Amino acid sequence: NAGVTQTPKFQVLKTGQSMTLQCAQDMNHEYMSWYRQDPGMGLRLIHYSVGAGITDQGEVPNGYNVSRSTTEDFPLRLLSAAPSQTSVYFCASSYSTGGTYEQYFGPGTRLTVT
Amino acid sequence: GDSVTQMEGPVTLSEEAFLTINCTYTATGYPSLFWYVQYPGEGLQLLLKATKADDKGSNKGFEATYRKETTSFHLEKGSVQVSDSAVYFCALKTGNQFYFGTGTSLTVIP
Numbered sequence: 001n002a003g004v005t006q007t008p009k010f011q012v013l014k015t016g017q018s019m020t021l022q023c024a025q026d027m028n029h030e031y032m033s034w035y036r037q038d039p040g041m042g043l044r045l046i047h048y049s050v051g052a053g054i055t056d057q058g059e060v061p062n063g064y065n066v067s068r069s070t071t072e073d074f075p076l077r078l079l080s081a082a083p084s085q086t087s088v089y090f091c092a093s094s095y096s097t098g099g100t101y102e103q104y105f106g107p108g109t110r111l112t113v114t
Numbered sequence: 115g116d117s118v119t120q121m122e123g124p125v126t127l128s129e130e131a132f133l134t135i136n137c138t139y140t141a142t143g144y145p146s147l148f149w150y151v152q153y154p155g156e157g158l159q160l161l162l163k164a165t166k167a168d169d170k171g172s173n174k175g176f177e178a179t180y181r182k183e184t185t186s187f188h189l190e191k192g193s194v195q196v197s198d199s200a201v202y203f204c205a206l207k208t209g210n211q212f213y214f215g216t217g218t219s220l221t222v223i224p
Contacts, residue, residue: 003153004157011221031210035214040216041207042203042214042215042216042217043158043203043212044212044214045212045213047212048210052208056210058211059211059213074125090157090159091123092158102148102160102163103158103160103212105157105158105159106157106173107155107156107157108156108157
């Protein structure tokens with residue numbers, strides 16, 4: 001049981017480049033989400049999904065796309081990277097949206113956009 | 115909108131000192147409240163949680179009580195250890211979304 005995995009661990013992009021951050025979980029969790037962590041800002045929700053085929057926007061969705069074709073995977077796409085997207089990105093999953101099921105976090109991807 | 119405010123750090127304590135990290139929240143409805151901990155280079159891990167007013171969450175010597183009247187969920191530990199050095203995040207969940215505080219860095223010195 002690997003939990004929540006994220007790849008890559010580190011990435012450097014040039015402004016305007018595109019890339020996909022990968023996230024996978026093997027716990028059969030319905031709920032998956034992406035956060036960015038910036039100094040002094042805590043974690044902010046980018047997008048989330050309550051099940052395969054269903055996604056919704058969080059607090060800071062602009063510049064990011066997501067899809068959820070399977071229960072296990074929830075990739076985050078940056079279509080045209082900007083320096084403001086330099087951050088640490090965390091993927092998380094949870095058994096259900098209801099109740100108080102905890103979120104399990106991946107180890108993070110540190111992204112730098114130059 | 116919904117939000118969490120927690121005390122700014124960094125906090126530096128000597129081993130065996132008493133710890134309090136303040137957290138207050140703003141939310142419509144009846145949120146669930148959480149404390150997460152982040153060790154260097156790692157993702158967040160759940161420390162404790164509370165689902166309704168007057169609930170007390172506890173784990174590894176840490177405690178927090180859901181106070182609806184003061185909209186607070188302060189984290190406490192009676193005797194901290196060096197291994198407690200980490201960043202602590204208060205969070206709330208309403209509907210399908212989680213909201214996190216900015217984090218409080220704790221360093222415990224021997």
